Amino acid sequence: MNHLKTKWIFLLTSCISIIIQSCGGVPEETSSNGPSDKVFAVADILTLVAEENDITRTLYTKGIVGAGKKQGLKFDEDWQDDEIEAGPLPALFLRGISSDIRKSDVPLGLYLGSDFPINASNKFQGKQAELFTKIKADQKPQHFYEEDQKLYTSMFADLAVAAPCVNCHNDHKSTTKTDWKLGDVMGATTWQYPSDSLSYKEAIGVINAYRNGTKAIYNAYLKEIAAFKIDSTKPQIGKNWPSKGFYLPTAEVFIDSVRKLASYHSMETLLLVERKDQNTTKDLASN
Amino acid sequence: MFNKNPLRKRQRIGSFIGIGIGLIIYIILPLKQTESFLSLGPLNTGHEGLSCNACHTDAKGNLIQQIQSNISYTFGMRKTKADFGTENVDNKKCIECHDRPNDRHPTHRFLEPRFKEAIANINAAECETCHKEHNDTRVVLKDAAFCVNCHYDLEVKNDPIDVPHEQLIKNKQWNTCLQCHDFHGNHIYKVAEKIKDTIPLKQIQEYLKGGTDPFSNKKKYKPLTEEEWIKIKNKYAKK
Numbered sequence: 001m002n003h004l005k006t007k008w009i010f011l012l013t014s015c016i017s018i019i020i021q022s023c024g025g026v027p028e029e030t031s032s033n034g035p036s037d038k039v040f041a042v043a044d045i046l047t048l049v050a051e052e053n054d055i056t057r058t059l060y061t062k063g064i065v066g067a068g069k070k071q072g073l074k075f076d077e078d079w080q081d082d083e084i085e086a087g088p089l090p091a092l093f094l095r096g097i098s099s100d101i102r103k104s105d106v107p108l109g110l111y112l113g114s115d116f117p118i119n120a121s122n123k124f125q126g127k128q129a130e131l132f133t134k135i136k137a138d139q140k141p142q143h144f145y146e147e148d149q150k151l152y153t154s155m156f157a158d159l160a161v162a163a164p165c166v167n168c169h170n171d172h173k174s175t176t177k178t179d180w181k182l183g184d185v186m187g188a189t190t191w192q193y194p195s196d197s198l199s200y201k202e203a204i205g206v207i208n209a210y211r212n213g214t215k216a217i218y219n220a221y222l223k224e225i226a227a228f229k230i231d232s233t234k235p236q237i238g239k240n241w242p243s244k245g246f247y248l249p250t251a252e253v254f255i256d257s258v259r260k261l262a263s264y265h266s267m268e269t270l271l272l273v274e275r276k277d278q279n280t281t282k283d284l285a286s287n
Numbered sequence: 288m289f290n291k292n293p294l295r296k297r298q299r300i301g302s303f304i305g306i307g308i309g310l311i312i313y314i315i316l317p318l319k320q321t322e323s324f325l326s327l328g329p330l331n332t333g334h335e336g337l338s339c340n341a342c343h344t345d346a347k348g349n350l351i352q353q354i355q356s357n358i359s360y361t362f363g364m365r366k367t368k369a370d371f372g373t374e375n376v377d378n379k380k381c382i383e384c385h386d387r388p389n390d391r392h393p394t395h396r397f398l399e400p401r402f403k404e405a406i407a408n409i410n411a412a413e414c415e416t417c418h419k420e421h422n423d424t425r426v427v428l429k430d431a432a433f434c435v436n437c438h439y440d441l442e443v444k445n446d447p448i449d450v451p452h453e454q455l456i457k458n459k460q461w462n463t464c465l466q467c468h469d470f471h472g473n474h475i476y477k478v479a480e481k482i483k484d485t486i487p488l489k490q491i492q493e494y495l496k497g498g499t500d501p502f503s504n505k506k507k508y509k510p511l512t513e514e515e516w517i518k519i520k521n522k523y524a525k526k
Contacts, residue, residue, distance in 0.1 A: 019351065020354055020355045020358075025352050025353075025356035025359055026347045026353055026369040027347075028365060028367055080389040080507070082507065096388070098395070099393055099395065109399065111396075111399040111401075120438070120441060121437055123401075126401065126403070127400060128400055128401055146400055148400075148403060149398070153400065173444060173445055174443075174444045174445075190399065
């Protein structure tokens with residue numbers, strides 16, 4: 001009798017196990033299939049996206065803020081307040097990109113800081129402050145692993161690339177430094193990612209998250225313009241840039257210009273790994 | 288041929304009753320009418336009337352798949368755990384309805400290394416640190432003096448208020464911050480320039496507990512209603 005009972009229990013357990021196993025599990029949300037896919041070092045991809053960021057911000061600062069101010073466009077830190085009819089200052093343009101990235105599924109962090117920020121909450125502290133002094137001295141990026149957060153972190157110099165950077169910061173009512181000049185390291189961008197290496201798919205995801213962020217904040221600016229109360233303060237939005245008159249490019253035109261300036265270099269960086277791989281294979285074959 | 292055990296009948300009745308109760312629980316508990324019975328506590332201000340599955344959305348896969356995945360995880364055959372039953376309610380869930388481009392203190396800002404010490408005191412990187420659900424309130428913090436964690440060395444140039452910020456900080460009057468500044472920055476209102484004209488602390492405290500909004504009844508962005516959220520969710524689910 002006991003023997004029969006054991007048999008039944010064994011049969012029942014086997015059936016349940018088979019049923020559970022045959023269903024298959026919940027697919028895991030990983031974008032790569034195995035360690036062999038991870039062809040990019042995190043520092044390389046963060047460098048690539050930081051370079052895209054330099055191009056985007058320079059274009060925005062010179063082409064939109066600098067040229068736009070000459071046409072009468074205003075830019076303000078409280079640009080989203082209903083009573084203020086203005087666009088985002090370059091630092092807030094970056095913060096807008098950063099916020100949009102956080103809404104995506106890409107675990108990329110982007111922040112801007114300085115040792116003389118306009119807003120005290122952007123002042124570097126601790127390890128970031130320590131590394132920023134090195135960046136200020138040699139303008140070279142700093143890559144480190146943030147132990148507490150378990151995040152791979154890279155810091156890149158943020159230079160005064162255009163006259164509006166220097167003039168606005170020197171003249172700002174809350175500025176903490178009034179002698180900025182062109183070429184100065186005004187601050188640094190900090191980028192964070194949770195893994196030491198990335199697959200092609202993950203690398204493309206990082207680039208796309210950044211570019212989508214640019215599009216989102218630029219569109220938010222255009223939306224703000226649409227809500228301006230007086231029509232004469234609204235620039236004409238189309239193909240033209242403020243350098244041509246009271247115009248602003250559409251989001252597509254703006255992003256397209258960023259792409260034209262950034263894509264060649266980004267593509268080269270991505271392909272470099274492929275070439276390196278091929279050379280390694282050839283070397284191995286010849287040996 | 289077989290000798291039936293006289294206790295068998297009792298066993299059968301017991302089994303049927305057990306299965307019956309199980310079935311009733313399985314049918315009745317997921318009904319909308321029983322939601323308040325299942326809830327851990329009354330919902331917070333503004334969330335009254337939301338369905339459980341507005342936040343506690345179904346986890347991916349069926350129950351058996353979820354069991355298998357978690358068994359695999361236990362034995363190291365899988366890198367990540369699978370949500371069981373319902374998905375974890377995190378910042379992303381809150382943001383689905385409360386996303387605002389004008390948020391003065393978005394949670395992700397506090398992930399930066401420079402806020403490490405501040406978030407050790409108060410984890411502002413998580414919505415639920417202040418807005419823990421099922422507490423029938425607006426903010427669960429006991430007092431509203433949290434600004435000190437980041438703004439302890441604040442300096443305001445051309446200070447517009449009659450009692451300067453420097454003085455307020457010197458006196459450690461961190462409770463006064465919210466009398467002028469709304470934390471998320473979504474209210475449309477004019478900030479007072481004299482301390483006596485600011486919102487009284489009592490009204491702020493009442494507001495944090497779920498009372499009337501003393502800042503203004505005008506807000507720049509409104510959160511999605513459950514119906515709007517479902518509509519958007521379905522739109523993307525079809526694609």
